[in-house]
Amino acid sequence: MARARQRAHPVPVTEPKYRIRALHTDSTVTVYQAYPPEIGLPAAEGGRFPPVWQRDRMTWIKPSFPWMMYRCGWGAKEGQETVLAVEITREGFEWALAHACLSHYEHGLHADRATWKRQLKRAPARVQWDPERDLLLRPLPHRSLQLGLAGEAARLYADEWTVRITDVTPLAHTVHEHVREGDLDAARQLLPRERPYPVREESLAHLYR
Secondary structure, three states: OOOOOOOOOOOOOOOOOEOOEEOEOOOEEEEEEEEOHHHHHHHHHHOOOOOOOOOOOOEEEEOOHHHHHHHHOOOOOOOOOEEEEEEEEHHHHHHHHHOEEEOOOOEOOEOOHHHHHHHHHHOOEEEEEEEEEOOOOOEEEEEEEEEEEOOHHHHHHHHHHEEEEEEOHHHHHHHHHHHHOOOHHHHHHHOOOOEEOOOOHHHHHHHOO
16 A cells, blocks of 8 residues: 555544544435345435345444445445445434443443443344544544434334435545545545534433443
């Protein structure tokens, strides 16, 4: 990889460790997933997940484009060759957050491990906070939200919350090419404009650990 001409991750000093950042409008929020072409291409063409998409399995959605690139290797990993931007309703996204449980036990947040396990088993959604990534896919000090949907939440996501599905694989490849050439400014200009998502932090205190 060519030497980067600019710093890969100009991070504000005040960036909090836990914050939901996403591309969003007044009514929708965009999340990312990656699939093999036999699922991803029909989903993008039809604007809905095809019948082969298993609605009885947990699916993970990511509001962070850079973290999705880390997860799918810029769309190069086997089974993740088609990168999708899935625009869903904010009502659905916030319903999932409100009904979510942390994916791990946190002493002081949960009464005990057994209570957490019961909550996790009942919850239709779960939250995991992983290090955000820069353009070189290196971990940053602050965290990125991963939202797992199962059961009712997965079915609602696929059949009711989804507004639009776009194949952004070409974007992933173009950004990656700029990164490989060391032109991080050009790569950064193409990134989705992910801003802090306006959710009331006090209502999500059970997820910020």
